[in-house]
Amino acid sequence: MSEEPAEIVVDLAAIRHNVGVLRRLTGVPLIAVVKADGYGHGLEQAARAARDGGAEWIAVATVAEAVRLRDAGYGGPLLCWLTVPGTDLVRPVAEGIDLTAYSVAELDDIAAAAATAGRRARVQLKVDTGLNRGGASRAAWAELFARARDGERAGSWKITGLFSHFACADEPRHPANDRQEQAFRAAVALAEDSGLRPELLHLANSAAAILRPSSRFDAVRCGLAIYGLDPAPGETPADLGLVPAMTVRTRLALVKQLEPGDAVSYGHHWVADRATTLGLVPLGYGDGVPRHAFQPGSPGTAAEVAVGRRRRPLRGRVCMDQFMVDLGGDAAAVGDEVVLFGAGPDVPTAQEWAEACGTISYEIVTRIGGRSGRVYVDTGDPASKVDP
Numbered sequence: 393m394s395e396e397p398a399e400i401v402v403d404l405a406a407i408r409h410n411v412g413v414l415r416r417l418t419g420v421p422l423i424a425v426v427k428a429d430g431y432g433h434g435l436e437q438a439a440r441a442a443r444d445g446g447a448e449w450i451a452v453a454t455v456a457e458a459v460r461l462r463d464a465g466y467g468g469p470l471l472c473w474l475t476v477p478g479t480d481l482v483r484p485v486a487e488g489i490d491l492t493a494y495s496v497a498e499l500d501d502i503a504a505a506a507a508t509a510g511r512r513a514r515v516q517l518k519v520d521t522g523l524n525r526g527g528a529s530r531a532a533w534a535e536l537f538a539r540a541r542d543g544e545r546a547g548s549w550k551i552t553g554l555f556s557h558f559a560c561a562d563e564p565r566h567p568a569n570d571r572q573e574q575a576f577r578a579a580v581a582l583a584e585d586s587g588l589r590p591e592l593l594h595l596a597n598s599a600a601a602i603l604r605p606s607s608r609f610d611a612v613r614c615g616l617a618i619y620g621l622d623p624a625p626g627e628t629p630a631d632l633g634l635v636p637a638m639t640v641r642t643r644l645a646l647v648k649q650l651e652p653g654d655a656v657s658y659g660h661h662w663v664a665d666r667a668t669t670l671g672l673v674p675l676g677y678g679d680g681v682p683r684h685a686f687q688p689g690s691p692g693t694a695a696e697v698a699v700g701r702r703r704r705p706l707r708g709r710v711c712m713d714q715f716m717v718d719l720g721g722d723a724a725a726v727g728d729e730v731v732l733f734g735a736g737p738d739v740p741t742a743q744e745w746a747e748a749c750g751t752i753s754y755e756i757v758t759r760i761g762g763r764s765g766r767v768y769v770d771t772g773d774p775a776s777k778v779d780p
């Protein structure tokens with residue numbers, strides 16, 4: 393093991409496998425979402441694995457992330473959808489990156505960048521169909537589409553796509569899903585009436601791609617599912633066959649005995665009611681382990697780790713650099729492997745951690761890191777990788 397406190401093991405074969413699963417299930421081109429450092433799996437590595445697995449497109453949030461992928465040598469179809477004010481748009485236009493416009497003002501910025509770059513920009517339009525986040529509000533669609541058509545005729549850009557994003561895709565029976573899909577179809581009709589012919593219409597994220605076939609249009613934008621995590625717990629078919637790509641493992645740094653009445657960690661929020669052994673894990677919130685992984689009270693909640701193939705609950709507050717687990721009196725030694733979450737039959741999932749922490753698995757994998765480095769493996773055959 394390295395000098396880093398933990399290894400974040402990323403299996404590239406799992407990403408390729410998951411992309412293949414989604415590609416076959418949906419039957420439409422896949423836009424693999426690798427924003428936020430590939431949801432913690434590594435931007436360039438996740439993009440390459442997704443491409444190798446059959447993803448036709450790569451998408452990120454910011455222009456800076458897209459440019460980083462070009463710098464890393466990725467020359468294929470690439471979409472970004474969040475422009476921070478003041479961002480240099482000349483470089484992405486020159487690099488053939490699809491920019492996203494939410495407003496006429498953004499189109500004006502792109503027109504200026506295209507003139508400077510001496511090249512037609514590639515632009516996708518994002519419409520807000522009810523998430524009330526990014527994208528043009530319904531009242532602004534007509535003006536946005538008219539400006540987009542005028543700029544296309546003037547040679548500033550080609551409008552390559554039109555898209556929107558769901559608010560409640562992980563709840564397939566939520567009425568907002570139907571409303572948003574209807575609104576998206578209305579936006580498509582209005583865009584066509586305005587004289588636009590965007591080639592790529594896309595609406596679905598991972599959950600909708602899996603659970604809502606009517607939302608697949610010309611492509612689906614999948615993030616979480618390509619990393620093997622369940623985008624709609626309790627709804628996703630159990631036999632889908634996604635394989636988690638990330639496993640976080642470290643080693644016990646200390647083992648000690650506790651007597652009944654001994655209290656553990658800051659605030660003494662956990663008190664042993666029997667003699668037990670306590671293991672010290674050298675990771676904390678400075679490494680992205682949520683402090684909420686132990687919540688005092690009654691009943692309180694605690695995430696679990698696997699030590700020697702057995703589940704062990706966290707005990708006491710998570711500290712900045714370390715946390716403690718209850719080894720239940722079992723023989724355990726300094727240096728024994730501790731798996732926080734990942735792939736494998738006896739290993740907690742990122743989803744279980746999310747539930748213990750009151751969050752979603754997206755946040756668990758995206759935030760883990762801090763002082764620990766990623767290690768890339770390629771098992772080649774993810775079906776046989778579950779028991780390393």
Ligand SMILES: *Cc1c(COP(=O)(O)O)cnc(C)c1O
Nearest residue numbers: 425557597598599613614615616
């Ligand atoms: C993050 C994001 C996605 C991917 O969502 P998942 O639920 O991870 O599949 C798709 N589209 C947009 C606009 C996003 O911001």
